[in-house]
Structure formats: structure tokens, C-alpha cells
Amino acid sequence: MFGIKTKLKKIFRSKFIHNISNNGKISDLMSVFQADEYGHECNTKKADLGYGWIHYGLIRQQKPKNVLCIGSRYGFVPAVLTQACKDNEFGHVDFVDAGFDLDDKGGWTGVGYWKTEKGRNCFNSFGLGSYITLFVTTTLKFSKRFPNRTYDYIYIDGDHSFDGVVLDFKLFIPMLNKGGYIVFHDICVKGNKSEGEYGVWKLWNKLEKEFKGIKINYVGSGLGIVQK
Secondary structure: OOOHHHHHHHOOOHHHOHHHOOHHHHHHHHHHOOOOOOOOOOEOOOOEOOHHHHHHHHHHHHOOOEEEEEOOOOOHHHHHHHHHHHHHOOOEEEEEOOOOOOOOOOOOOOOOHHHOHHHHHHHHHOOOHHHEEEEOOOHHHHHHHOOOOOEEEEEEOOOOOHHHHHHHHHHHHHHEEEEEEEEEEOOOOOOEEOOEEOOHHHHHHHHHHHOOOEEEOOOOOOEEEEEO
16 A cells, blocks of 8 residues: 555645636536535535545546546546546546446446437536547446556446446456556445445455555445555
8 A cells, every 4th residue: 555545635735626626617517517415425506526526636646647437427526537637637537337227227326328419528518528538338348348458546436236346346456557546436335225236335345354445434425445
């Protein structure tokens, strides 16, 4: 582990957030990409990115060349990751989402947004298009198409079943460079809900024994961060 706690402390220093510190710009991003205030502990009216500050700060500090984002309903987290790369004037986000909706098997809380014209164009419309590529496909198909890609930051928020998140972990942990971060959303959610039985927490419990990570507890979601 290479100074993960020290780096997390640094993310709140103003020099890492000067380009997105304008409240109007933050609120615009949150509105356009429909930030889930409950799931990310954020507040659009107060221009509070919630978990987004953590992602943004780590990207600004780490300055990764390649970022991988798995899953998002309307694009809030991939937009934050991309904004950080844009503010760094360096780095690119690969955003993978199958575009499933609630009627699809494994759709979880997806709404099919990424198969729509509005979804496909939303990052360009916000001025982020040069720093992000959308792949409307499954993680398995993506990994087979690009087996040699590597990343310094990976965010996983796709299939929340135990088998699904384990698959994503196994697919992409080999692509994570040494010293890179892998971040899991919804590590505190348990139980069988309308969208399925949550299992990210089970994988996180296993990873905590193997890696020295940081767990941000929140009954509505939670965030887990480990460094390779």
C-alpha cells in the first residue's frame, strides 16, 4: 500500500479542486448527469459532490493516463472522473455500460439511458467528449475486445450481485497497474431488493482481508477503496 490515507487527506486541498470549485459549474454537472443524492451522499443545490469529491480529488492527485468506469444510471460518476481528467489536461475515461433497463436481466437500476441518442451525446454536450469514450456493451465483451488495456483508476458500479461484481473484479484487477486504485460503490447495501440481491458487500469483506483499504460507511450505499 502506497500512502493511500495520505493521498485521501490531500484531495481536500484546494489546489486539487480549483477548476471545479465554481458552485454553478458543479451544480450544472450534477443536474445534467442527474446525480443520485442518496446513493452518493451529495447535494445538487449546495453544489456538494459527495462521494464525487473523493473520485475527483484522487484523479487530480494521481493524474492517471487511463481510467475505467463500470456502470452509471445517468453518468454522474463518469462525468466527475472525466471532469477531473479535463482539469488535469491529461487522461482518458473508458466508460462501460450495457445500457440495460429495469426489464433486462441484470439491469439493476438501469434505465436504458446509454442506448438513447441523448445518452450517447451527453458528454459531448457538456464539453467532456474529448476525455471520455462510451462503450455500450457488457463488461465481459469489453474485456475480450480490449484484453491488453491497463488502468490506474477503476470504478465498479455495475452488476451488484455477488457473482456479477466478482466477475468484474476478476476481469479488471489484472488490468489495474501497480499502485492504482480500484473503487467499489454500494459496499454497505445488503438484502434482496426489487432489482436483485446485493452482494458487493460480500466481495468487499473478502478484499478487506487481502488489501489494506478504506471503507466509507453509509447504509444507503458506501464506498470502498483499495490500492494494488
